[in-house]
Amino acid sequence: MAAAAMAPKLSASSSTAKELTTHPIVTGSSVLAVKFAGGVMMASDTLASYGSMARFPDVQRLRQVSDGVIIGASGEMSDFDFAMRLLDELRVESECAEDGAELDAGEVHHYLTRVMYNRRNKFNPLWNQLVVAGTKDGKPVLGVVDQIGTAFEADFTATGFGKHMAVPQMREHWRADMTEGEARELLEGCMRVLFYRDCRTINRMQIAKVTATGSVVSPAYSLDTEWSLKSFKKEASPEDGSW
């Protein structure tokens, strides 16, 4: 089964002329991100699933592109690696110019949008939802782009299952003047709910922060959980039919 599933991606040298990515294989679930006063904070777990199997529990899905830009990825992890390699080549080229004109988050987001759109046009997409964070002229920048190149900026955003479960919480609690601590509390709250409800999540997460002075990705850590909540214990009841 594994071999059959992997075949379309790996057998470029087989008899057919060219084979394309038609579906993702090793995937990451949600990425969450919010702007706060002076920066952007991002969170995701460290799991890369193989179908419904929790296959790779220690994959960094939040990565630094440069001092001032971080990226989080949902979707196919090998495609994410490829996108990061493109960005790394750009970064090296840019640093060789030694002119201090490094790419900012807006430019990285825009570049990825062009890459995603071009790959979509070849029907060979990079199967990711990428969240790009950084600052521009001291103001936080938060952009999202998906596997067909749909790109937008937002004050807060979530990909994957987080679109259903985290965005409503963010809508309720997000403020433009949030402190870093409040942003972290909000993201961890969302991650906890996702761990409770998303089957493709594990309780091992990272957060990343980017401000005008630079960026940092945390080591992986776990959240405290509370499984004795009444709604978790309640068996299927006549009122709501499920927990």
Place this chain on the structure above:
Amino acid sequence: MAFAAAAASSGGPAFFSSAGAAPMAADIGPAAATVVPKSVGIKEHRFEPYDFNGGTVLAIGGKDFVVVAVDTRLSEDYHILTRDVNRSVVLSPHCVLATGGCHTDVTTLHKVIDMRVKDYKHDHEVDIETHSVAQMLGNTLYGRRFFPYYAFNVLSGLDAEGKGAVYTYDAVGSFERVPYACQGAGQRLIIPYLDNVVGFKSRTDKPEGDLTPEAAVNIAKDAFITAAERQIRVGDSIRIFTIARGVAMKEARFAIRED
């Protein structure tokens, strides 16, 4: 599952014992290969290059002005991706393009058109005329006849005589000049309204005097307020451009319902 099945049928290597296991039901599924799509989900994930992200565009042409309104909600299925997306591009001091549809195509199309307009200005050292943009946009869309931009365009501006000009398109480049237009998610709700209050269709009375830019802006606001009541893809806010002869282009924002 594939490994287990293979081991059972061939006798298999002895790394894993099958002793004591219940014999596998023969009707567990046809062949392993057809099980794969279900578990990995080829059906669910079949690549779809298009998406519909909403977007409604409205334009009303007048004697010496044109008013353009476009909403800022970016949606995908039942999600609102952002309430503040830009679906318009200012191509010259007297010409604006606003587009609904698949947002990835919309942003790309806007970039392509903007680039070609800039090239034109470099080559000819004048701002391109609205009717020339209209033809160029049609050609650009037709250039992708067999993998179309899923984009619904309304091009608005002043023509060479300073009159309001509105052009409306289909996705593959057919276009015509019209007095007023609406395209996108709210089209079916807004067109009849415009027919009535701008076109004076199905009415026995005649308009009292010429339409003013202010009146056109109010019609645009009413149209979007109304459409937002009935169409889930319309909402959040609208951008309103007023292009009038002898006056700099104005851009305003107007909030509509967010639910």
Place this chain on the structure above:
Amino acid sequence: MNRNDYDTDVTVFSPQGRIFQVEYAMEAVNQGSACVGLAAGEYVVLAALKRLPSKLATHQRKLLPIDEHLGVCISGLTADARSLCKYLRGECLNHKYVFGSELPVGRLMSGLADKMQECTQSYVRRPYGVGMLVAGADKTGAHLFQTCPSGNVYEYKAHAIGARAQSARTYLEKHYDGFAALAAAGDKEALLLHALRALASCTEAEEELSVDNASLGVVQVGSGFEVVDGTSMAPLIARLADFNPDPPAAAAAAAGTAADAAAADAADEDDDMAMA
């Protein structure tokens, strides 16, 4: 007609290690009418003297906008400049399409330098016979560059190229120290007047600067490249006669450097002698 045996194509060095075709191309720049550029704070100003090819012709264009943040001033073969401009514009538009931002001026210049250099190394090509002053603003600030047919690119604080440009350079050296204060005060007009003054020293005998034979360009960090010529330049031309390049405040400061400038002038003269 030939200067010597080693100048018939660009792939042959002279025994002195020179490539005469490239040097002749550089001479085409010196024969062109003057261009002046100065960079100060967030501003870069360009000024150009436009020639009248004949009495029945219009003045030749010298200032060409490239992108919102960038413009060039040309000296030498105009047709070669047009082709280079097309390249520059293409690069800027491409960058904007891919990155959504304006191409850093220095990056554009190294691309252009490579393009121009390639022509100096191939039998089937000739060097571009044009030099440019490039004014641009990007996220690293405002920049003034000079390009040469040899493929060299230099960044300058202030510079002039073309016929009789030495006198403009002398003017710029003398007054440069005052430019920073003007730029800091946002006195764009004074910077433009300085550029015109420098340009005025490059005119032919009897020729006066006018709205017809001069043009100006200015770029500021955060706002686009703007050409100032024709009627929009008329007020500046009118003020030029009364313009005091050494206002009282600056004069004191300038006095200290005047001696240095004079020394520098002398040194420049020596250089010219050596070149001749």
